[in-house]
Amino acid sequence: MNVIDTDQSELRCPACGGQCLYDPAAQALACTSCGNTRTLETPWDGAASAETDYHADTPETLPPDLPDSRAHRCETCGGEVVFTGAALSDRCPYCDGAVVLSTADTGYRTTALIPFRVPEKDAQEHALDWVRGRLAAPNGLAATVEKGRVAGLYAPFWTFDSTEAVDYWASYTTGSGKNRRTRRTSGKLTVDFDDLLMPASPHVTPLIRDGILHHFDPRRLRPYRAGYLAGFAAERHHQSVAEGLSANEADKRLLIRNRIKGHINKSRVSNIGFNADTSGIRYRRILLPVWILHYRWNDTPMKVVVSGLDGRTFGERPFCRWKLTGYAAVASLAVMAFGLLWGIGAAP
Amino acid sequence: MQPLSLLGPLLSGLALLAASTAVGAGAMRKLVHVYEAKHELKQGSAGFLRTIAGWSWIAIWAMATWFFATIIGDWGASGDLDGAIARSWLRLEILLHIASALSDADS
Numbered sequence: 172m173n174v175i176d177t178d179q180s181e182l183r184c185p186a187c188g189g190q191c192l193y194d195p196a197a198q199a200l201a202c203t204s205c206g207n208t209r210t211l212e213t214p215w216d217g218a219a220s221a222e223t224d225y226h227a228d229t230p231e232t233l234p235p236d237l238p239d240s241r242a243h244r245c246e247t248c249g250g251e252v253v254f255t256g257a258a259l260s261d262r263c264p265y266c267d268g269a270v271v272l273s274t275a276d277t278g279y280r281t282t283a284l285i286p287f288r289v290p291e292k293d294a295q296e297h298a299l300d301w302v303r304g305r306l307a308a309p310n311g312l313a314a315t316v317e318k319g320r321v322a323g324l325y326a327p328f329w330t331f332d333s334t335e336a337v338d339y340w341a342s343y344t345t346g347s348g349k350n351r352r353t354r355r356t357s358g359k360l361t362v363d364f365d366d367l368l369m370p371a372s373p374h375v376t377p378l379i380r381d382g383i384l385h386h387f388d389p390r391r392l393r394p395y396r397a398g399y400l401a402g403f404a405a406e407r408h409h410q411s412v413a414e415g416l417s418a419n420e421a422d423k424r425l426l427i428r429n430r431i432k433g434h435i436n437k438s439r440v441s442n443i444g445f446n447a448d449t450s451g452i453r454y455r456r457i458l459l460p461v462w463i464l465h466y467r468w469n470d471t472p473m474k475v476v477v478s479g480l481d482g483r484t485f486g487e488r489p490f491c492r493w494k495l496t497g498y499a500a501v502a503s504l505a506v507m508a509f510g511l512l513w514g515i516g517a518a519p
Numbered sequence: 520m521q522p523l524s525l526l527g528p529l530l531s532g533l534a535l536l537a538a539s540t541a542v543g544a545g546a547m548r549k550l551v552h553v554y555e556a557k558h559e560l561k562q563g564s565a566g567f568l569r570t571i572a573g574w575s576w577i578a579i580w581a582m583a584t585w586f587f588a589t590i591i592g593d594w595g596a597s598g599d600l601d602g603a604i605a606r607s608w609l610r611l612e613i614l615l616h617i618a619s620a621l622s623d624a625d626s
Contacts, residue, residue: 306551306554307548307551344620347620348612348616377566378560378566378570381560381564381566382559382560384561385561421565422565425565426565426568429563429568438620438623438624439620439623485560490548490551495544495547495548495551496540496544498544499539499541499543499546499547500543502543502547503535503539503543506581507532507536507539510585510586510587510589510592511588511591511595512592514588514590514591514595514596514603515592515593517589517593517606518592518603518606
């Protein structure tokens with residue numbers, strides 16, 4: 172029996188032979204025919220949080236996976252998603268473009284995933300609540316977004332651990348006026364990164380990651396099983412570890428720079444430079460659940476993303492130019508009134 | 520003071536309001552982004568740091584508006600534009616120091 176046949180049998184209801192889908196509310200596979208549910212938990216689920224050591228001079232420990240006949244490629248954004256069991260949607264969860272069956276393609280084997288915990292109905296409400304709460308949003312935005320529906324997707328992510336031995340140098344300024352002095356400083360510090368999450372897809376931006384994934388608990392990871400994906404789309408991992416590390420570099424350097432500022436512990440720190448010696452790299456290649464709602468505003472495609480773990484929501488939003496101008500006029504009047512009174516008081 | 524002598528400060532005030540509003544729309548947009556970052560992004564994350572970078576622009580915009588308004592207020596009260604500008608130098612110097620400190624903190 173091949174992998175696909177094995178997946179299909181897992182998705183069949185043992186009671187009635189019907190098709191099963193993963194139910195986030197029940198945290199189990201639920202039969203669409205008889206309603207029978209069964210858990211996917213296993214005694215060895217704890218092993219899913221294991222990390223893999225990375226050595227730059229040795230080849231990938233996990234070779235690219237074999238092609239999957241049910242992979243779909245989006246004709247609009249080129250993204251590739253995998254539907255397990257019956258494909259529930261013919262639209263790309265990322266850009267809402269049409270998807271077509273893809274020919275042979277390889278992706279890397281995913282080691283673990285965290286199953287959906289937030290049901291579709293709740294995700295839809297979270298997305299709409301987020302849009303309704305936007306300041307300076309155009310009138311009619313909520314009504315436009317209400318027409319869209321969230322789509323469940325397992326998005327590929329990395330977790331990276333590393334230890335950075337940092338040598339830094341910087342300037343800081345003390346005093347003001349004639350007493351203003353710029354001083355040089357340098358030092359060393361060690362920065363430990365633990366489970367730094369990095370999207371492995373260009374569709375989930377680092378900004379959206381930081382909006383929806385505040386707490387990552389590796390104990391919630393489960394071994395990759397087709398049953399968890401039933402009813403949802405999943406994007407394949409296409410990055411090698413070296414590519415993932417490279418994509419993570421900009422975030423890591425920004426965080427190190429921020430740690431250096433804290434280490435110097437002076438106000439007005441500038442001209443920060445550093446060298447970092449990285450060691451102890453460990454990684455996981457995982458899938459995390461997200462609900463994505465697509466909408467268009469003035470022909471610009473935008474998306475609102477809801478975490479399938481806890482419902483945290485973030486996304487892309489337009490601004491109303493007139494509302495921003497109105498706020499600016501009110502703020503300008505307030506600041507000007509203060510300034511005018513100050514000036515009147517300063518007059519002889 | 521003659522009503523006509525208030526025409527200059529009044530027109531200047533309106534021009535300042537227009538200019539400050541035009542420039543301030545960008546500052547308001549930044550303010551909304553910073554507000555959203557404070558409330559919705561993971562504190563200390565890379566996305567949070569990138570989003571709040573440039574916040575000093577909001578303060579610098581407000582200080583510039585305030586500074587020009589003080590000159591107009593002084594001018595309106597004293598009728599002496601040259602004197603009002605001369606009296607504003609100390610304020611300008613203090614504001615530049617504050618702006619410099621804010622830029623450093625925002626870098």
